[in-house]
Amino acid sequence: MKLPAPNALLGGLLIGVLLLVALTGAVWTPYDPLQLSFRAKLAAPSAMHWLGTDEFGRDVLSRLMAGAATSVWISLLTVTLAVTLGTVIGVFSGYLRGWFDRIVMAFNDALLAFPGILLALGLLAVVGANKYGIIVALGIAYAPSVARIVRGTVLSLREREYIAASRVMGNSEGFTMARHILPNCIAPLTVLATSMFGYVLLAESALSFLGLGVPPPAPTWGNMLAGSRPYIGQAVWLGIFPGLCISLTLLGINLLGDAVRDKLDPRMRGM
Amino acid sequence: MASSETLLRVDDLTLEIGSTGKRVVNGVTFSVSPGEIVGIVGESGSGKTLAARALMGFVPPAVRRVAGSIRFEGQEVTTMEPKQLRAMRGSRVGMVFQEPMTSLNPSMLIGRQLDEGLALHRKLSASERKELILDMLRRVGIRDPEGALTSYPHQFSGGMRQRIMLASVMLLKPALLIADEPTTALDAVVQRDVLELMVDLTKANNTAVLMISHDLGMIARYSDRAIVMCQGDVVEQGRTEELLARPKHPYTRKLLAAMPHRGPARALPEAGTPIVSVRDLVIDYGGRQGFFRKEAPKRALHGISLDVAPGQVVAVVGGSGSGKTTLGHAIAGLIKPTSGEIRFQGKPIDKSETAYWDYRLNCQMVFQDPYSSLDPRMTIGDLVAEPLRLVPGMTAAQKAARLQEVLAEVGLADGFASRYPHELSGGQRQRIAIARAVVRRPKFVIADEPVSALDVTVRAQVLELFAELQRKHGFSCLFISHDLGVVEQVADRVVVMNEGRIVEEGTRDAIFDRPQHAYTRKLLSAVPGLETAPDGGVRLFWRLVDETEAALA
Incomplete structure (x- = not known):
């Protein structure tokens, strides 16, 4: 057994640390993330508060740890929802073609014409602004782009001779889709899902910033980043640490995503 | 010099x-x-x-x-x-x-x-x-x-x-x-x-x-x-x-x-209902359809009629655009005929018919491009065993035994089952594609240019394998090719197509020795014939040379 590639190792390490922090944050944090302390407001990083405190004197490290669970959980569920929804639509559309494809894709393109965040805002107004509202709204907002890409992949796959071979064998359309089309879509899907994870993390923070995200005082990386804006001059650590968390998470997910894609592709084995 | x-x-x-x-x-x-x-x-x-x-x-x-x-x-x-x-x-x-x-x-x-x-x-x-x-x-x-x-x-x-x-x-x-x-x-x-x-x-x-x-x-x-x-x-x-x-x-x-060469003509069992019989087959490719316009369809086949007797290898030859591949796809059930009829063992192949499953199980196909006809994410074993999934009344043990048997037949028994297609050469892949087509022991196999993507020596081996399997299991075959040399080697009967029509058909020897139609003659004059000398050398000769020279002048 040879060592995995350094990229995969670094990605795995980052995501491992993230999961550890998120799990720890759910049961224990150095301070109560909601505990106000007006004596220590906007304190710089020190031995007492490793990453400093915010405008209400809440410990930034504790809030980051508690927020990790919320942010990662929201992003993961949202990406899963968007990818599942988009893949189902894309595979059916691309494989079945005909009127089904035309109607679904016309609707899909209409959704794509809206900026994702605007669409999510509208949906949030309907489903309500809370954790699960965000997941549903962002999931629906991001599904059309997945559907587009999956459909394109399926269109080229369905002309391959192995799809014709499957039909000549007598396999049903459903079996052909599940056995031959879907597994061959995995490569573009992993790339898409990992990059989408980043967008969703940012979108969640944007929604939080607009006051439609996870309602305060509960911490998420997004609303911490958003909340740091007025204090950027006096307390730069307020913005830097949540930003760093988001960046490192994205880096980890992207590296790990590439490694997973290569692992799942038999053509890349032994290289 | x-x-x-x-x-x-x-x-x-x-x-x-x-x-x-x-x-x-x-x-x-x-x-x-x-x-x-x-x-x-x-x-x-x-x-x-x-x-x-x-x-x-x-x-x-x-x-x-x-x-x-x-x-x-x-x-x-x-x-x-x-x-x-x-x-x-x-x-x-x-x-x-x-x-x-x-x-x-x-x-x-x-x-x-x-x-x-x-x-x-x-x-x-x-x-x-x-x-x-x-x-x-x-x-x-x-x-x-x-x-x-x-x-x-x-x-x-x-x-x-x-x-x-x-x-x-x-x-x-x-x-x-x-x-x-x-x-x-x-x-x-x-x-x-x-x-x-x-x-x-x-x-x-x-x-x-x-x-x-x-x-x-x-x-x-x-x-x-x-x-x-x-x-x-x-x-x-x-x-x-x-x-x-x-x-x-x-x-x-x-x-x-x-280099392909002609063997002696085989004695053919002519009797019995044809395994496949095509009558007045017309296929139109629908033009592009948008929301507002509809282009006129293009006719790919103009009323084709064709019979394949049990045990026969019938070759369909023609240039690109002659409709030979369309004909193969229609018989394989990949394209719906615009009009006309395809019968398998005397029964129509429509999905609503009870005979449909008999047709589906017994009519298989080998594709042209061994690089795109095998799912890259499946192992060789899974690929070859896949057609067995739908065979009624076969136990798992029987299926595993059949898989081994077929892999051995195509000469890829040892350790190939767990490999993936990209680890194989073009010739090996085409063997796998053939194994997949014959694993159900079908009565009829359509081979669409099965060797055109392969090197000369590999092509000879694959053709030999195909002929051997055909002799052993006796399936009928529709062999689609643009290469007359290959056709001369494998076919019992030859059908010549041009622009969606059959221009000539007959036994192999009749077509190659006494071609009637101008298009057949043109095709034949473009490829060399081959005579083997006893010392291992060959002499090439050109058919109908005088005639084509006259046409070129």
């Missing part, structure tokens, strides 16, 4: 892949005299293309020249400055590439493309150049040369593009023309026309030709001398007739033996 008469002299040319040190061209030595046609034959990986490209200084960056010299018109090419090389390319050495679809710039007018080389290498006025270009286009048989100047490449067929490519190279009257598989992408009749034209044009200008091909028949027909390459080495070279008649090296013998 005196050195003053030698146009090109390659001495001990050795090329390596820089990173691995693998020798891809190994001490190659040969020479070309002015006006001579020299053929290089070899299979993929023989280094023939790399050797030829090195002559023009066109070697991929990964490849390094380790030793050897190339002298062209007395000058050493390997040490030339880039400027000298550029002056030589095009002007003194021309090159025609394999793929006419990509060798012309799609976004440039034909006139501009032809003018490019002339403007660069000759000091002529614009009107003189235009005169020369029009002359040359007329010479290569473009119907409306004036119009062609202001057309784009996509407006021409593959054959016409290769003519234009040839025109653009010959405009500069080079001393040497390198033709790398110039007609591999074209069908037999067009191939012949383009090659005849190339030979005529180069003879007229006393241009020497270095013709690179995997097709021994083509080299045999047009070259004065031939060089046989195998894995980077020149294994044999000499006068073409001599080489064919008395091959010395075992590899040359192997190549010659791999």
Whole structure:
């Protein structure tokens, strides 16, 4: 057994640390993330508060740890929802073609014409602004782009001779889709899902910033980043640490995503 | 040969892949005299293309020249400055590439493309150049040369593009023309026309030709001398007739033996209902349908009727666009007929019929491209076993036993089941595709150009395997091919198609020895026949030569 590639190792390490922090944050944090302390407001990083405190004197490290669970959980569920929804639509559309494809894709393109965040805002107004509202709204907002890409992949796959071979064998359309089309879509899907994870993390923070995200005082990386804006001059650590968390998470997910894609592709084995 | 008469002299040319040190061209030595046609034959990986490209200084960056010299018109090419090389390319050495679809710039007018080389290498006025270009286009048989100047490449067929490519190279009257598989992408009749034209044009200008091909028949027909390459080495070279008649090296013998040849006609069980019977089959391809417009459909098949008797191999031959593949797909149930009827063992193949499953289980297909017909994410074992999933009443143990049996039949038993398609060579993949088609022991197999993507010796092995399986299991077969040589080897009966119609059909011997229809005759005249001499050599002969010569004159 040879060592995995350094990229995969670094990605795995980052995501491992993230999961550890998120799990720890759910049961224990150095301070109560909601505990106000007006004596220590906007304190710089020190031995007492490793990453400093915010405008209400809440410990930034504790809030980051508690927020990790919320942010990662929201992003993961949202990406899963968007990818599942988009893949189902894309595979059916691309494989079945005909009127089904035309109607679904016309609707899909209409959704794509809206900026994702605007669409999510509208949906949030309907489903309500809370954790699960965000997941549903962002999931629906991001599904059309997945559907587009999956459909394109399926269109080229369905002309391959192995799809014709499957039909000549007598396999049903459903079996052909599940056995031959879907597994061959995995490569573009992993790339898409990992990059989408980043967008969703940012979108969640944007929604939080607009006051439609996870309602305060509960911490998420997004609303911490958003909340740091007025204090950027006096307390730069307020913005830097949540930003760093988001960046490192994205880096980890992207590296790990590439490694997973290569692992799942038999053509890349032994290289 | 005196050195003053030698146009090109390659001495001990050795090329390596820089990173691995693998020798891809190994001490190659040969020479070309002015006006001579020299053929290089070899299979993929023989280094023939790399050797030829090195002559023009066109070697991929990964490849390094380790030793050897190339002298062209007395000058050493390997040490030339880039400027000298550029002056030589095009002007003194021309090159025609394999793929006419990509060798012309799609976004440039034909006139501009032809003018490019002339403007660069000759000091002529614009009107003189235009005169020369029009002359040359007329010479290569473009119907409306004036119009062609202001057309784009996509407006021409593959054959016409290769003519234009040839025109653009010959405009500069080079001393040497390198033709790398110039007609591999074209069908037999067009191939012949383009090659005849190339030979005529180069003879007229006393241009020497270095013709690179995997097709021994083509080299045999047009070259004065031939060089046989195998894995980077020149294994044999000499006068073409001599080489064919008395091959010395075992590899040359192997190549010659791999050329398709006719066996004795088989006795055929004619009786019984035909296994497949097609009546008045018409297929229209629907034009593009948008929301607001509907283009008129294009008719691909104009009323085809055809019977395949049990145990027979029926070959369907025709050029590209003849509808032969469409016919195969319709019989396989991949395309719905517009009108007409297809019956399998006397029963219609409609999905609503109870006989449908009998048809579906017993009619299988082998596809053309072994690279796209196998799902890259499945192991060989899964791929070959997949058709068994739908066979009623087979236990898992029986299926596993059948899988082993079939893998052994195609010669890929040991340890291949757990591998993936990309780990296999083209020939091995096609064996897997054949294994998948016969694993259910079907009564009828459609083979759509099953060997056209394979090298000569691999092709011979796969054809042999196919014939052996056919003898053993007795399935009927519809064998679709554009290659008459292959057809002559495998078919019991031959159906000739042209433009969506059957123009002639009959037993193999009748079609090959007494062709009636003009199109059949044209097809036959484009491929060589083969007589094996007792000492392992072969003699090629051309069918209906007088007639085609008369037609060309």
